[in-house]
Each structure stands twice: as C-alpha cells, then as structure tokens.
Amino acid sequence: MLRIHFTGEDLGRIRIASEPDPMWEVLMSLHRLRRRDTGVLFGPWMRESLPRVPSTTRLLTALAPPVGYSVDFLTPAAGGTIADRMEALRATPLRQVLRDLREFAHQNTTRRLPSWSRELVEGEPEGIGRLADAAHSYFDTVLGPFWERIRVQVCRDRSRRSAALAEGGWDAVLSTLHPSAQWDYPVLRLDFPVDQDLHLGGRGLLLQPSFFCRHAPTTLADPTLPPVLVHPIEHDTFWTTPEANPADGRALAALIGPTRAVLLSALADGAATTGQLARRAGTTPPNASRHITALREAALVSSLRHRNATLHTVTELGLALLEGDSLGIHV
Incomplete structure (x- = not known):
C-alpha cells in the first residue's frame, strides 16, 4: 500500500x-509493450507500434522492467517539450544516478545491470546521453504518431x-x-x-x-x-481509430456468461455499488466483485471510490455493447 x-x-x-508527461508515458507504455497488454484499449496501438520499436529501446528496458522498480531518473521533473525533458535527463546529477542504480540492484535481485551501465556509474556523459537518445527515438517512433x-x-x-x-x-x-x-x-x-x-x-x-x-x-x-x-485516466475506448472494433481483444471474451450480462445491464440504469449489483444479480458481493473486475478489465465498466463505497458505471463501450447486443445475450 x-x-x-x-x-x-x-x-x-x-x-x-x-498535459501528459512524455517521460512518464514512455515508461508506462514500455510496461504495456513488455506485458503485451492487448485487448480493447491498447491492442490496436500495440499492433501498429511493435514493428516500429527502435532497437535502442533495449537500453531503456534494461532499467525499466515490466514489473518492479524502474530507475527514477528516467522520469525527471521538468516541464516543456519532449526536447526539454531529454535535456533534463541528460543533466541528471551523478549522485542520483548512483542512488537509483543501487536501488535497482536492491529491488530487482534477479536482474543484472547491463555492462554499459558502468558508463553511468563512472559519470561518463556518453552513457546518460545514449539513454536520452533512446528515449527520444522511442517517443518519436512509438508515441509521436498518437501523441495528439x-x-x-x-x-x-x-x-x-x-x-x-x-x-x-x-x-x-x-x-x-x-x-x-x-x-x-x-x-x-x-x-x-x-x-x-x-x-x-x-x-x-x-x-x-x-x-x-x-x-x-x-x-x-x-x-x-x-x-x-x-x-x-478513464479512456475513450475508440481512441486509436474510428473503426476500432469493440469486440476485439481477449479481455472482452470474459464477458460471456449470464452473471456478467446481468451486471452490465443493471449498470445501464445508473451508478451502483458492488452490494447493490450483487443483489440485482442474485449473487454474493465477493462473486459480484470478481465479475465487475473482469468487466472493468474489458473497459466496459469504470469504478470510482466515493466515501466508504465504490461506485460502478457503464462506459461508452459497455453501452454500445448493450445497445447492439453484440454477444447475443438477453437479460
């Protein structure tokens, strides 16, 4: 916690x-690519982007594993353009680089630092410069076409x-x-x-x-x-292209089943808590929570904490699925 x-x-x-922070989006999108988070939200972007990932991206992934600690200096606190962020990265103090590399080794015991990290440890500008160049190339190639x-x-x-x-x-x-x-x-x-x-x-x-x-x-x-x-953030599920298929992705397959159909249909009437949805579906709150999690992973439901309860609402994609009866389920 x-x-x-x-x-x-x-x-x-x-x-x-x-505005979105370019360096945080570089880091978070690398996690998505490494974890192969396809499905409704990121599947179209991933299919288009994977073939274009620059070979130098391996310099970034060596210090930013998909699970566990990523070095803090990859996301410097700096405003301005992507070029300004790159300059902030290049200007990272050596003491922070050393502190972050020690933390990386401590928290990622099964991962070894790459041999070229010696340049970072010794404070050679070529090391941090190559990282900045790799981040800039990744941004321009993978995120740039979608940035707006x-x-x-x-x-x-x-x-x-x-x-x-x-x-x-x-x-x-x-x-x-x-x-x-x-x-x-x-x-x-x-x-x-x-x-x-x-x-x-x-x-x-x-x-x-x-x-x-x-x-x-x-x-x-x-x-x-x-x-x-x-x-x-709460996404517009059709953010990539107007032709995005809402039924595309493995996460959406989790909807097949009467309980989830009842829960989704109930949310079309307005926001509800987990307990309220459980009563409408005739199931227990823990079972309803498990099904709601699957719906949320499929981008069909969004959840927000409100005081001592969690309120669930249907997303635009969920409404489109109900209105089109895409799965042929009638409740």
Whole structure:
C-alpha cells in the first residue's frame, strides 16, 4: 500500500498536470509493450507500434522492467517539450544516478545491470546521453504518431478532475483518483505493489494523469524528489481509430456468461455499488466483485471510490455493447 501524508500546507499546493508527461508515458507504455497488454484499449496501438520499436529501446528496458522498480531518473521533473525533458535527463546529477542504480540492484535481485551501465556509474556523459537518445527515438517512433490523441484523452481527464475540484474540493478529487483510494485526512491510501510512505512535508503534490498507466497509480521511490502521483485516466475506448472494433481483444471474451450480462445491464440504469449489483444479480458481493473486475478489465465498466463505497458505471463501450447486443445475450 502507498500512504501519502499531507499537511494543511500540502492541500494548498496540490496541482493537476495540464498535459501528459512524455517521460512518464514512455515508461508506462514500455510496461504495456513488455506485458503485451492487448485487448480493447491498447491492442490496436500495440499492433501498429511493435514493428516500429527502435532497437535502442533495449537500453531503456534494461532499467525499466515490466514489473518492479524502474530507475527514477528516467522520469525527471521538468516541464516543456519532449526536447526539454531529454535535456533534463541528460543533466541528471551523478549522485542520483548512483542512488537509483543501487536501488535497482536492491529491488530487482534477479536482474543484472547491463555492462554499459558502468558508463553511468563512472559519470561518463556518453552513457546518460545514449539513454536520452533512446528515449527520444522511442517517443518519436512509438508515441509521436498518437501523441495528439493521447494528449486529448489526458486533458479530458484533467477537465473531469477540475470539475470535481470545483464541486467538492480536494476531498472529491483525492477520494476518486482510483477505486482503491481511501482519503482520510491527513493520509491518502492507495493500492501499491510495495509498502511505501510518502511524507509531503509542505512540498505539495503533482497529480499526473497518465494515458498508459494501467491498474494502480505509481510514484517515485526516492522521497527526496519532487512528489508526484501518476494515476490512470478513464479512456475513450475508440481512441486509436474510428473503426476500432469493440469486440476485439481477449479481455472482452470474459464477458460471456449470464452473471456478467446481468451486471452490465443493471449498470445501464445508473451508478451502483458492488452490494447493490450483487443483489440485482442474485449473487454474493465477493462473486459480484470478481465479475465487475473482469468487466472493468474489458473497459466496459469504470469504478470510482466515493466515501466508504465504490461506485460502478457503464462506459461508452459497455453501452454500445448493450445497445447492439453484440454477444447475443438477453437479460
């Protein structure tokens, strides 16, 4: 679990990023490619992008495994264009590089650092320069063709968060960042692969919506770096091309079955909690939760934490599936 500790001063210094962060999207999209997260959301992008991945990307994946710790210095806190981010990466202080490499070795005991990492350890500019060049090439080739669509999706999410802020204050924003979010001032708790505490100490927090962040939010391991919380957005499932097929992808196959059809149909009437959906489907809350998870993985349902309950709603793709009766299921 990740626990973020706020002070009153921190609440006044929370910001929502206005644009996607190129370096976080590079890192998160690398995770998607390595994990082969196909299906409805990323399948079309992955099929188009995989053949174009530059060979130099191996320099990045060596320090950014699909599971586990990735070095913090790959996502520098810098604004501006992708070129500005590359310059920030090239200017990474040697002490941070050494600290991150030690952390990488500590947390990824089954992975060995590549031989060329010696250049990083010795502070040779060619080492960090090659990493920056690889990141820039990957961005231009893999993310560049989709960047405007990615930006639109992230900006829409920011607009939704801003509307929640105007209506309910930061309590409304923090409690709905993710289905796992538990906001009880002064601590925000979130699902996280390791147990970690982040004490803001008056520095505030940057909320960074991320297009390729999937499942749980993430943050930097080094607590001395500027605090940032990278969180998933709610996607338009037809973001890649207008012709995207909503029935394409293995995740969608999980819908076949009467219980999930009943749950999806019930959500067409409006938002509902897990308990309410369980009663409508005539099943237990744990069983309903398992089926809702499958629906969410197929991008048919979205879930947001609200006070002490999780509210589920049907997505545009879920409505399209119900209206078209694509699976031939009648409930």
